[in-house]
Amino acid sequence: MSKLALIFPGQGAQSVGMGLDAYKAEAIAKRVFDKADEVLGYSLTDLIFQGPDDQLKLTYHTQPALLTTSIAYYELLRTAGIQPDYVAGHSLGEYSALVVAGVLSFEDAVRTVRLRGEFMDQAVPAGLGAMAAVLGAEREALTSLCAAITRDIGVVELANVNCPGQIVVSGSSEGVQAVVEQGKGIGAKRVIPLVVSGPFHSSMMKPAAVKLSEVLGGLTFNNAAIPVIANVNAEPVIQADIIRDLLVQQVYSPVLWEDCINRMIADGVDTFLEVGSGSVLTGLVKKINKDVRCHTLDSVDAINAYQLTLMK
Numbered sequence: 648m649s650k651l652a653l654i655f656p657g658q659g660a661q662s663v664g665m666g667l668d669a670y671k672a673e674a675i676a677k678r679v680f681d682k683a684d685e686v687l688g689y690s691l692t693d694l695i696f697q698g699p700d701d702q703l704k705l706t707y708h709t710q711p712a713l714l715t716t717s718i719a720y721y722e723l724l725r726t727a728g729i730q731p732d733y734v735a736g737h738s739l740g741e742y743s744a745l746v747v748a749g750v751l752s753f754e755d756a757v758r759t760v761r762l763r764g765e766f767m768d769q770a771v772p773a774g775l776g777a778m779a780a781v782l783g784a785e786r787e788a789l790t791s792l793c794a795a796i797t798r799d800i801g802v803v804e805l806a807n808v809n810c811p812g813q814i815v816v817s818g819s820s821e822g823v824q825a826v827v828e829q830g831k832g833i834g835a836k837r838v839i840p841l842v843v844s845g846p847f848h849s850s851m852m853k854p855a856a857v858k859l860s861e862v863l864g865g866l867t868f869n870n871a872a873i874p875v876i877a878n879v880n881a882e883p884v885i886q887a888d889i890i891r892d893l894l895v896q897q898v899y900s901p902v903l904w905e906d907c908i909n910r911m912i913a914d915g916v917d918t919f920l921e922v923g924s925g926s927v928l929t930g931l932v933k934k935i936n937k938d939v940r941c942h943t944l945d946s947v948d949a950i951n952a953y954q955l956t957l958m959k
Contacts, residue, residue: 776846
């Protein structure tokens with residue numbers, strides 16, 4: 648039997664103007680943006696729709712902005728009666744998945760990801776951490792290289808296992824630079840330094856995880872109404888207390904995105920809907936398995952077009 652999964656993008660997918668069509672078209676979507684402004688105490692909506700881009704790119708703005716946009720588009724899907732069998736999100740996107748699964752309220756989630764962004768921004772002084780995309784290397788070989796560099800030069804670890812041949816590493820500036828220099832020796836075609844504000848999803852983020860743990864401890868978590876495939880272990884989770892613990896670990900652990908997609912496919916998912924800004928995840932899914940269907944729902948028109956395909 649055919650199964651459907653909703654997947655939600657993370658940092659890097661943002662763009663000025665995202666979600667504006669939903670805001671203008673449907674009151675249910677506008678309410679999501681208005682609620683975000685109310686909860687945060689400033690006009691996130693103005694920043695999303697008007698920019699400037701350099702402000703939207705600040706992680707403590709990006710995170711609530713992407714969450715809000717994803718949930719606004721999801722509300723349009725929900726009113727159309729689309730029911731997923733699984734939900735998952737890439738890093739920050741996991742919070743969107745948890746809102747959809749009924750684990751967290753939107754209000755708690757948007758407040759939390761704003762703080763998560765602040766904690767991540769503060770965890771490592773500027774210039775001491777870095778990230779790089781490694782293209783064409785095998786996971787096992789890159790893991791071994793990172794272990795050797797960590798031992799001899801400086802911390803560097805796998806941060807995002809995105810798809811075959813695309814892995815992001817994260818850690819100290821020295822450690823990441825060593826991967827840039829030594830990557831070709833393990834078969835990497837290219838190693839591209841990324842413009843980021845910190846070494847996300849590395850052990851250097853543990854100070855942020857400690858602060859986030861305190862925030863999450865004060866929130867109401869419900870058991871998931873829809874199984875959530877967790878970034879940390881690529882397993883379906885439902886229990887509220889386990890989800891809370893995994894969100895803390897997620898800050899300093901690799902995002903096993905390739906494994907998450909493969910797990911859902913193994914469980915019968917053959918259609919993925921990317922809900923939110925951009926089409927990054929759609930591209931990754933196609934590289935993981937070219938036989939599954941994936942639709943990018945990043946506009947009202949795209950959502951309407953998808954609904955029309957269901958009626959045929």
